[in-house]
Amino acid sequence: MNPNNNHLVIMAGGVGSRFWPVSTVQRPKQFLDIMGCGKSMLQLTLERFGDIVPIENVWVVTGASFADMVREQLPEVPAENILLEPCGRGTAPCICYVSWKIKMRNPRANVIVTPADHNVKDEETFRLSIRETVNFASETDAIVTLGMKATYPATGYGYIRADLRYPALRQRNIFRVDSFREKPDEETARGYIRQNNYYWNAGIFVWNVSTIVNAFRVYSREISAIFESLVSVYDTPQEQERINEIFPTCPKISVDYAIMEHAEEVFVYPVDFGWSDVGTWGSLHEQLPKDAHGNAVVGNDVHVVESENCIVHTTTCKSVVVQGLDGFIVVEKDGNLLIAKMTEEQRIESFH
Amino acid sequence: MNPNNNHLVIMAGGVGSRFWPVSTVQRPKQFLDIMGCGKSMLQLTLERFGDIVPIENVWVVTGASFADMVREQLPEVPAENILLEPCGRGTAPCICYVSWKIKMRNPRANVIVTPADHNVKDEETFRLSIRETVNFASETDAIVTLGMKATYPATGYGYIRADLRYPALRQRNIFRVDSFREKPDEETARGYIRQNNYYWNAGIFVWNVSTIVNAFRVYSREISAIFESLVSVYDTPQEQERINEIFPTCPKISVDYAIMEHAEEVFVYPVDFGWSDVGTWGSLHEQLPKDAHGNAVVGNDVHVVESENCIVHTTTCKSVVVQGLDGFIVVEKDGNLLIAKMTEEQRIESFH
Numbered sequence: 152m153n154p155n156n157n158h159l160v161i162m163a164g165g166v167g168s169r170f171w172p173v174s175t176v177q178r179p180k181q182f183l184d185i186m187g188c189g190k191s192m193l194q195l196t197l198e199r200f201g202d203i204v205p206i207e208n209v210w211v212v213t214g215a216s217f218a219d220m221v222r223e224q225l226p227e228v229p230a231e232n233i234l235l236e237p238c239g240r241g242t243a244p245c246i247c248y249v250s251w252k253i254k255m256r257n258p259r260a261n262v263i264v265t266p267a268d269h270n271v272k273d274e275e276t277f278r279l280s281i282r283e284t285v286n287f288a289s290e291t292d293a294i295v296t297l298g299m300k301a302t303y304p305a306t307g308y309g310y311i312r313a314d315l316r317y318p319a320l321r322q323r324n325i326f327r328v329d330s331f332r333e334k335p336d337e338e339t340a341r342g343y344i345r346q347n348n349y350y351w352n353a354g355i356f357v358w359n360v361s362t363i364v365n366a367f368r369v370y371s372r373e374i375s376a377i378f379e380s381l382v383s384v385y386d387t388p389q390e391q392e393r394i395n396e397i398f399p400t401c402p403k404i405s406v407d408y409a410i411m412e413h414a415e416e417v418f419v420y421p422v423d424f425g426w427s428d429v430g431t432w433g434s435l436h437e438q439l440p441k442d443a444h445g446n447a448v449v450g451n452d453v454h455v456v457e458s459e460n461c462i463v464h465t466t467t468c469k470s471v472v473v474q475g476l477d478g479f480i481v482v483e484k485d486g487n488l489l490i491a492k493m494t495e496e497q498r499i500e501s502f503h
Numbered sequence: 504m505n506p507n508n509n510h511l512v513i514m515a516g517g518v519g520s521r522f523w524p525v526s527t528v529q530r531p532k533q534f535l536d537i538m539g540c541g542k543s544m545l546q547l548t549l550e551r552f553g554d555i556v557p558i559e560n561v562w563v564v565t566g567a568s569f570a571d572m573v574r575e576q577l578p579e580v581p582a583e584n585i586l587l588e589p590c591g592r593g594t595a596p597c598i599c600y601v602s603w604k605i606k607m608r609n610p611r612a613n614v615i616v617t618p619a620d621h622n623v624k625d626e627e628t629f630r631l632s633i634r635e636t637v638n639f640a641s642e643t644d645a646i647v648t649l650g651m652k653a654t655y656p657a658t659g660y661g662y663i664r665a666d667l668r669y670p671a672l673r674q675r676n677i678f679r680v681d682s683f684r685e686k687p688d689e690e691t692a693r694g695y696i697r698q699n700n701y702y703w704n705a706g707i708f709v710w711n712v713s714t715i716v717n718a719f720r721v722y723s724r725e726i727s728a729i730f731e732s733l734v735s736v737y738d739t740p741q742e743q744e745r746i747n748e749i750f751p752t753c754p755k756i757s758v759d760y761a762i763m764e765h766a767e768e769v770f771v772y773p774v775d776f777g778w779s780d781v782g783t784w785g786s787l788h789e790q791l792p793k794d795a796h797g798n799a800v801v802g803n804d805v806h807v808v809e810s811e812n813c814i815v816h817t818t819t820c821k822s823v824v825v826q827g828l829d830g831f832i833v834v835e836k837d838g839n840l841l842i843a844k845m846t847e848e849q850r851i852e853s854f855h
Contacts, residue, residue: 172822456843456854467838470524472854474843479827483840486819490833490842491808491826502808502824 157285158253158260158360159204160246163193163213163221163267164239169431171499172487173466181267182220185435187449187464191224192429193267201278203285204263210253211267212236212245215395231386237395242354243371243409244401247378248394250363255385260360261289264406269353270438272425280422284357287322293418294366294411295325295357298350300423304340307430309333309352309407313419328417331407350421352407353428357420363410371409374401431496432480436462450483460493509637510605510612510712511556512598515545515565515573515619516591521783523851524839525818533619534572537787539801539816543576544781545619553630555637556615562605563619564588564597567747583738589747594706595723595761596753599730600746602715607737612712613641616758621705622790624777632774636709639674645770646718646763647677647709650702652775656692659782661685661704661759665771680769683759702773704759705780709772715762723761726753783848784832788814802835812845 166179174180181193190198197209209228213221215235222233234249246264253260263281271277284295298311310332319325331352335343343349358366367375377397384393411417427434439447439462446455450465456474465471466484473481480496482489491499518531526532533545542550549561561580563573567587574585586601598616605612615633623629636647650663662684671677683704687695695701710718719727729749736745763769779786791799791814798807802817808826817823818836825833832848834841843851 454855465840468840469838470855471840472843472851474847474854475831476842481842486821488817488820488823488835488840490828491824495826499824502826503806503822 154203155205155208156257156259156261156289157204158208158210158257158262159197159200160249160253160262160264161193161196161209161211161267162242162245162264162354163211163217164236164245165266165268166214166239169496169499171503172489173464173482173484177216178220179217179268180429182217182224185429185449185464186270186439192270193221194224196265196267196269197225197228199271199274199277200263200281201274203278203281207232208257208260210234210249212249213267214239235391235394237398240398240401240403242406243367243404244374244377244398246363246406247367247371247374248398250360250367251378251382252385254360254364255382258360261285262356262358262360262363264354264356266354266428268429269355270427270429270435272438274424276422276424280420280424281357283322283324284420287319287325287418287420288357288359288362290321291319291416292362292365293319293325293358293416294362294414295418295420296328296411297353297355297357298419298421299353299426300421301344301349301351304337304344305351306334306337306340307434308428310335310340310343311350311352311419313348313350313421315348319418322420325418325420328411328419331412350419351426353426354407356406362416366410366414370413371404374404374409377401432462432464432482432499433493433496435464436460436480436493462493506555507557507560508609508611508613508641509556510560510562510609510614511549511552512601512605512614512616513545513548513561513563513619514594514597514616514706515563515569516588516597517618517620518566518591521848521851523855524841525816525834525836529568530572531569531620532781534569534576537781537801537816538622538791544622545573545576548617548619548621549577549580551623551626551629552615552633553626555630555633559584560609560612562586562601564601565619566591587743587746589750592750592753592755594758595719595756596726596729596750598708598715598758599719599723599726600750602712602719603730603734604737606712606716607734610712613637614708614710614712614715616706616708618706618780620781622779622781622787624790626776628774628776632772632776633709635674635676636772639671639677639770639772640709640711640714642673643671643768644714644717645671645677645710645768646714646766647770647772648680648763649705649707649709650771650773651705651778652773653696653701653703656689656696657703658686658689658692659786660780662687662692662695663702663704663771665700665702665773667700671770674772677770677772680763680771683764702771703778705778706759708758714768718762718766722765723756726756726761729753784814784816784834784851785845785848787816788812788832788845814845 312329313326314329445460452470664681665678666681797812804822
C-alpha cells in the first residue's frame with residue numbers, strides 16, 4: 152500500500168438536533184468541543200487518522216454555510232479539498248461528488264469515508280483497523296464497512312448482519328455482509344445482540360475509487376450521471392456555480408440505500424475500539440471520562456456534590472453547583488439551560 | 504393620628520449570602536427582583552406601606568456602596584433621607600442615627616422601622632395592622648413589635664413570647680412581651696408552636712421618636728451619646744464626613760439586644776398576613792405563586808416538565824427546560840448556576 156494513494160473523506164454536513172442546547176443549526180455538533188478537550192469533533196476526526204492519509208489527500212464535504220468554520224478549524228486541509236454542498240441531499244450525492252474529484256486527481260486512490268461527529272476511545276486500534284481495511288480494499292473491488300461491536304441493544308443505530316461462515320479470501324477477519332438492518336425496536340435489538348453476527352453500522356466505509364465510481368454507475372445511475380456530467384468543470388472556476396445548480400436536483404438518498412444494499416462485493420470488518428456516534432447526551436456520557444460516582448463533567452468551575460451518573464456539560468457558565476441528582480443531564484450553552492433525566496434523552500426536543 | 508407625623512425607616516444595608524448565586528455582595532437581595540414581578544424587594548417594601556407615610560417622611564438607611572442603587576430604585580425618596588453607613592454595625596446604631604435625624608425634623612414623629620428584604624402576601628391586612636400599631640404607639644410610650652403567626656417550627660427565625668393574659672390597656676389586640684428568644688433548635692421550635700403565645704420576630708418595629716431616643720439614652724448609653732453628640736452637624740455639609748469617622752466606633756449590636764430585651768414597655772401585635780423574610784430559596788418558593796404541581800417559576804421562557812415542588816429562578820438565561828425534578832432549587836444568574844435539593848438549602852454556601 153502506497154500511503155500517497157490514500158484519501159480521506161470527512162462528511163461534515165450534519166445538523167445535530169438532539170444536542171440542544173449545545174448543538175445548533177448555525178454551529179452543529181461536529182464544529183463544537185463537545186468532548187471538552189479543547190478540540191472540535193471535526194478536528195478530533197482528522198487527528199484520529201494519524202499519518203494514514205497525507206494532508207493533501209484529506210477532503211471535507213460540508214454545507215456551504217459551514218465553509219468558514221471548516222477552514223478555520225482545519226487550516227492545514229487544502230482549500231480546494233473543501234467541497235461545499237448548497238443543500239443536504241444525503242450521503243449518496245455527497246460521496247459520488249467527492250469520488251469523482253478524487254478519481255480525477257488519482258485514479259488509483261483508496262478512499263476512507265467517515266462522519267465528522269463520532270468518537271473513538273481506542274485510537275490505536277482504530278488506526279490498525281483502518282490500515283488493514285485499506286490494504287484489503289486496495290487489492291480488491293470490495294466495498295468495506297466497519298462493523299462496530301454491539302455492546303448493548305441500541306435502538307439508535309442501524310445494524311449490519313455478517314455472514315461469518317465466509318471470510319474474505321485475502322483477509323481472514325473480513326466477512327461478507329448478509330444484509331443491512333435499519334434502526335430496530337428494543338426487542339429486535341435484543342435479538343440481534345443475542346446472536347453474534349450483528350454489528351453497528353458506523354457509516355465508515357473503505358474502497359478504492361474505481362470501485363465506488365463503478366458502483367454508482369451500476370446501482371445509482373441518476374446520481375452517477377449527474378456528477379460524471381461535470382467532469383469538464385471540476386477544478387475550474389465554474390465548479391461551485393454548476394454544483395450549486397445541479398446539487399439540488401439530486402435525489403436525497405443515503406449511500407446505504409443507494410449502493411450498499413444492492414452491491415455484491417460488500418464486506419464488513421468487525422472492530423471493537425469503543426466507538427459511539429455521540430448522538431445523544433447519554434452516549435456522550437458513556438464516552439467521557441467519569442469520576443468515582445459515574446459523573447462526567449465538561450465545563451468551567453463545576454462542582455458536582457452528592458450526585459451520581461450525571462453528565463454536566465456547560466459552555467458559557469462561569470460556575471456551576473449540582474447537588475443531589477442521580478442520572479441527569481445538565482447542559483448549558485449561551486444562556487440556554489437543559490435539565491432532564493438521562494432516560495428521557497430521546498424526548499429532549501419535545502420539552503422546549 | 505396625623506399621617507404627616509408618620510415616618511418610615513427602611514433598613515437596606517443587608518448582605519444576603521444565602522441566596523447565591525442571585526444575591527451578591529455587590530447587589531444583595533433587597534436590590535433584586537427576587538419575586539420576579541419587575542420590582543426589587545426594596546421597591547416592594549416601600550410600595551407595601553401605601554399612603555400610611557408621606558414620601559417626604561420615608562428614610563432609607565443603607566451601606567455607602569449601595570447609595571446609587573437606592574437613588575435609582577427609589578427616585579421619589581428625598582435624597583437627604585437616604586442615610587449612608589460607612590460600615591455595618593447592626594441595627595442599633597442604624598436606628599439610633601435615623602431616630603435623631605427624624606427627631607430633629609419632627610419631635611412628634613411616629614416611626615415604623617422595617618427591613619428592606621421581606622415579603623408579605625396580604626398587603627391589605629399588613630396596612631391595617633401597621634395603622635393600628637402606629638395609632639397605639641402615637642398615644643403611648645410603647646415599643647411595639649409585630650409578631651408574625653408562626654405557621655411551622657422555623658429554626659431560622661427569632662421568637663417573641665407574649666404574655667397573653669394582659670392586653671395593653673388601650674388596645675385589646677396588643678400584648679406585653681414576656682421575652683425574646685433567639686433562633687431555636689428544631690425541638691424547641693416545635694415546643695413553641697405547640698403553645699399559642701410564640702410569634703416570629705420580623706424585625707418590624709413601631710414607636711414614637713421620643714420613646715426610642717429615650718430608650719437609647721437609658722438602655723444603650725454609649726450609642727446614644729455618639730449620635731446625640733452629632734446634633735450640631737446633622738443636615739450640614741459635614742454630616743457624612745463625621746458619620747464616616749464615628750460610625751465605625753459604635754459597638755456592633757442589634758436593636759433587639761441593645762433595647763428590646765431590656766426595655767419595660769415592649770409590646771407585641773400578633774398579625775397574620777403571610778410574612779416571610781425570604782431568607783432561603785425554600786421560603787421564596789413558599790411565597791411565590793405556584794402551578795398545579797407546586798412549581799414556582801421566575802424567569803424567561805422556562806419550561807417545567809414532569810416536575811413537582813421546584814423553584815426555578817433564572818435571571819440571565821434565555822431559555823430553560825427542567826424535566827423530571829422533585830423538590831429542587833434551580834437558580835441561575837450571570838452565568839452562575841445552582842441545582843440543589845430544597846431540603847439542603849441551608850448548605851448551599853458549602854457546595855461551591
